[in-house]
Amino acid sequence: MDERSALRRLAAAVPAAGDDAAVVDGLVVTTDMLHEATDFPAGTTRYTAGWRAVGASLSDIAAMGADATAAVAAYAAPTLEEADLDAFVAGAVDVCEGVGAEYVGGDLDTASEFAAATTAVGETDAPVRRRGATPGETVCVTGALGRTAAGLRAFDAGDVDRGNDLFQFRPRIDAGLALAPHATAMMDSSDGLARSLHQLAEASEVGFEVDPAAVPVHDAVDDYADSDSDRWEMAATVGEDFELVCTLPTRGVAAARDSLNSALTEIGEATDGGITVDGEPLADEGYTHG
Amino acid sequence: MDERSALRRLAAAVPAAGDDAAVVDGLVVTTDMLHEATDFPAGTTRYTAGWRAVGASLSDIAAMGADATAAVAAYAAPTLEEADLDAFVAGAVDVCEGVGAEYVGGDLDTASEFAAATTAVGETDAPVRRRGATPGETVCVTGALGRTAAGLRAFDAGDVDRGNDLFQFRPRIDAGLALAPHATAMMDSSDGLARSLHQLAEASEVGFEVDPAAVPVHDAVDDYADSDSDRWEMAATVGEDFELVCTLPTRGVAAARDSLNSALTEIGEATDGGITVDGEPLADEGYTHG
Numbered sequence: 399m400d401e402r403s404a405l406r407r408l409a410a411a412v413p414a415a416g417d418d419a420a421v422v423d424g425l426v427v428t429t430d431m432l433h434e435a436t437d438f439p440a441g442t443t444r445y446t447a448g449w450r451a452v453g454a455s456l457s458d459i460a461a462m463g464a465d466a467t468a469a470v471a472a473y474a475a476p477t478l479e480e481a482d483l484d485a486f487v488a489g490a491v492d493v494c495e496g497v498g499a500e501y502v503g504g505d506l507d508t509a510s511e512f513a514a515a516t517t518a519v520g521e522t523d524a525p526v527r528r529r530g531a532t533p534g535e536t537v538c539v540t541g542a543l544g545r546t547a548a549g550l551r552a553f554d555a556g557d558v559d560r561g562n563d564l565f566q567f568r569p570r571i572d573a574g575l576a577l578a579p580h581a582t583a584m585m586d587s588s589d590g591l592a593r594s595l596h597q598l599a600e601a602s603e604v605g606f607e608v609d610p611a612a613v614p615v616h617d618a619v620d621d622y623a624d625s626d627s628d629r630w631e632m633a634a635t636v637g638e639d640f641e642l643v644c645t646l647p648t649r650g651v652a653a654a655r656d657s658l659n660s661a662l663t664e665i666g667e668a669t670d671g672g673i674t675v676d677g678e679p680l681a682d683e684g685y686t687h688g
Numbered sequence: 689m690d691e692r693s694a695l696r697r698l699a700a701a702v703p704a705a706g707d708d709a710a711v712v713d714g715l716v717v718t719t720d721m722l723h724e725a726t727d728f729p730a731g732t733t734r735y736t737a738g739w740r741a742v743g744a745s746l747s748d749i750a751a752m753g754a755d756a757t758a759a760v761a762a763y764a765a766p767t768l769e770e771a772d773l774d775a776f777v778a779g780a781v782d783v784c785e786g787v788g789a790e791y792v793g794g795d796l797d798t799a800s801e802f803a804a805a806t807t808a809v810g811e812t813d814a815p816v817r818r819r820g821a822t823p824g825e826t827v828c829v830t831g832a833l834g835r836t837a838a839g840l841r842a843f844d845a846g847d848v849d850r851g852n853d854l855f856q857f858r859p860r861i862d863a864g865l866a867l868a869p870h871a872t873a874m875m876d877s878s879d880g881l882a883r884s885l886h887q888l889a890e891a892s893e894v895g896f897e898v899d900p901a902a903v904p905v906h907d908a909v910d911d912y913a914d915s916d917s918d919r920w921e922m923a924a925t926v927g928e929d930f931e932l933v934c935t936l937p938t939r940g941v942a943a944a945r946d947s948l949n950s951a952l953t954e955i956g957e958a959t960d961g962g963i964t965v966d967g968e969p970l971a972d973e974g975y976t977h978g
Binding site for chain 2: 399400401404405407408409411412414415416420422423425427428429430431432433467468470471472474478479480483484487491500501502503504505506507508509510511513515517519
């Protein structure tokens with residue numbers, strides 16, 4: 399099985415799974431496992447890795463419209479070096495502090511490859527699920543897309559400082575909480591905009607028509623994109639950006655935007671079926687976690 | 689750094705860490721990472737691995753005297769086989785159901801070696817810490833020790849059915865909840881009785897005098913132990929038994945025992961200093977998680 403098939407199987411076997419995070423009696427729980435070969439390009443510091451691994455789980459809490467309470471991490475590496483471990487913990491603590499959550503430690507293990515398994519816990523009385531969008535609603539995205547794609551290009555180009563900076567994203571807990579009273583469906587863009595739209599569409603049984611010119615693209619993308627199509631790929635399919643993608647009743651968009659500290663951009667609308675960009679089908683392509 | 693030193697460093701860096709689980713606003717969170725080479729002997733089924741990995745985290749919730757709410761697991765293996773994954777999830781679901789917690793899914797990853805990172809979440813208004821024991825109190829243990837040592841011998845002898853059965857322990861959530869109003873200090877015996885006593889002693893700034901004849905030994909140990917000293921080693925230092933070790937005011941032991949569904953055995957008393965068995969020093973030896 400590839401990982402997508404396996405995750406579908408897991409979701410089918412465990413009723414509470416299948417959304418960005420599970421909800422049990424108002425408690426929101428999510429776990430993620432990342433490893434060096436696929437998630438941390440050469441040049442990624444352990445500080446960035448701690449930030450990003452814990453941030454990925456916090457982003458799943460944000461995607462449920464929940465507040466983040468705490469996070470833990472299990473850290474595995476071939477050897478347990480003091481400086482590496484201290485840096486990892488510092489990154490984990492800092493990303494938590496930025497969203498008002500507490501990093502409460504974790505476990506250690508030896509492994510042939512550096513890996514981190516992180517869990518975040520949050521709270522909400524009214525989680526926002528992936529299902530719930532209806533045709534005619536507006537689809538919006540927070541922040542700007544392509545930050546991680548630009549970070550990958552920076553690492554490839556040997557500009558590790560910029561790569562690390564771009565990889566330290568701020569989880570959208572505040573935005574998720576502000577959107578929760580308005581959004582009808584929501585998830586994070588960790589698999590890329592294209593795949594996220596397909597997942598929201600499948601869960602909500604709707605389609606989407608997206609205006610590509612409206613999609614907000616991170617400034618750093620323009621430093622690396624070598625064509626318009628490359629720019630689009632970086633923003634829409636590379637993924638791991640951890641922005642929120644949500645649907646809102648059209649008349650609620652202004653109120654939602656007013657309640658956010660970060661940008662909220664309308665990129666299209668929910669339809670009866672099919673996922674299209676400028677009327678052309680949008681392929682279900684994006685980041686496949688490996 | 690070895691893992692013990694690294695865990696100490698982690699505990700020093702993260703104030704909420706350092707006990708069996710962290711507590712934030714009544715929420716109890718703990719994470720563990722296990723991998724094939726050190727935690728799952730040849731013959732361990734994926735069902736047993738799912739049970740045991742999630743059970744280890746539930747045991748940490750029990751050790752705080754907390755109720756278990758939910759658990760998640762990140763599953764990593766060289767390939768994601770349907771049957772393996774289904775079996776792992778079934779074991780995880782079953783161990784949770786046995787203690788009234790909900791298994792709410794997890795994440796998947798590829799790795800050169802099978803590994804599982806599990807997180808359990810619980811709730812308590814009055815956590816029982818490792819610190820809190822005072823000289824003169826009685827030290828008790830739930831259930832019987834040496835179950836895992838016997839399981840390891842069973843696997844070594846090729847009796848994989850018995851090994852798997854012995855490895856599927858029941859986390860002591862009920863006992864932890866029943867002990868919580870009485871216990872002054874508590875932890876689980878995952879590192880073995882000897883090391884657990886050293887950890888409780890260090891946290892509480894006390895000593896312990898243990899009566900070796902009083903230590904409850906699991907029936908299966910007698911099928912494998914080849915001498916009295918081997919029997920003692922299996923019960924006291926192999927570890928990974930996930931029983932609870934606690935201190936109680938002597939006059940509270942009877943009431944605590946009456947409130948438990950499982951056995952509670954007095955094995956000695958807290959002293960001013962030194963950890964002794966029949967008056968001889970007990971070495972700080974036990975299971976070192978690798």
